[in-house]
Amino acid sequence: MRRTLTLAAVSSFAFGATVFAASPAMAHGYVSAPPSRQAFCAQGKIACGNVKYEPQSVEGPKGQRNCNAGIAAFAELNDDSKAWPTTAVGTSVNFSWVLTARHATSTWEYYIGNKLIASFNDNGRQPGATVTHNVNLAGYSGKQKVLAVWNIADTANAFYSCIDLQVGGSGGGTAPTPAPTPTKNPTTPAPTPAPTRTPAPLPSPTSVPKPTAVPTTFPTTPAGTWRLGGKYTIGNVVTYQGVKYRCLQSHTAYGDWAPPKVPALWKRLG
Secondary structure: HHEEEEEEHHHHHHHHHHHHHHHHOEEEEEEEEEHHHHHHHHHOOOOOHHHHHHHHEEEEOOOOOOOOOOHHHHHHHHHHOOOOOOOOEOOOEEEEEEEOOOOEEEOOOEEOOEEEEEEEEEEOOOOOOOOEEEEEEEOOEEEEEEEEEEEEEOOOOEEEEEEEEEEEEOOOOOOOOOOOOOOOOOOOOOOOOOOOOOOOOOOOOOHHHOOOOOOOOOHHHHHHEOOOOOOOOOOOOEEOOEEEEEEEEOOOOOOOOHHHHHOOOEEEOO
């Protein structure tokens, strides 16, 4: 009997260790500005599947050069034929990450094609809730796809974001040459002035339709108390421990993503 119990305990421990080892690291993030492809998905600007609810979860092994981290469910992020919105920028660009769960970081990398254009070394430090890097895009122009990579220090994984840019899209052109002023000919009679026209009377105030009021409130569905596993989109308002919060980024609520813990996801209203 004792031997049977011992074997059962060992088996239970081994199973628990296996489950623990298989659990993903609770580190999540993506580029929010200029908006990455998954940011546009989360905002509903373009249809792209389940990544709408998990823009912060594009995580896969380090060393990849794709937009979806090798995750089949997020394959649409790799589709360059989709009408991804582009952001017009100059040659100096600030890339801002929103981190819904922070993790010790080795490096942040930025690529155009397979060329590394910028790298920032955090030497294993834990980042804040938001991180911004200034990247020099001198030498590039027109439409460019930048791959941003967040390399985690103590796991084999990284997070991936692709950002579509129009570099130098607001450049100026040559100003038109003003038309020359004609020389007045004293022998030419002055033109007859055009007759004065009386403007049509304006409609009476009672006949002018009133403009439709612009709504100033955000949607509140799903309403009520924040719940674990809930799917929230931008503008949703929930209550947590008696305090109201507004959703800032679309996401699915995990256990450690209660509103007070993730200011990148929720804004306290009172």
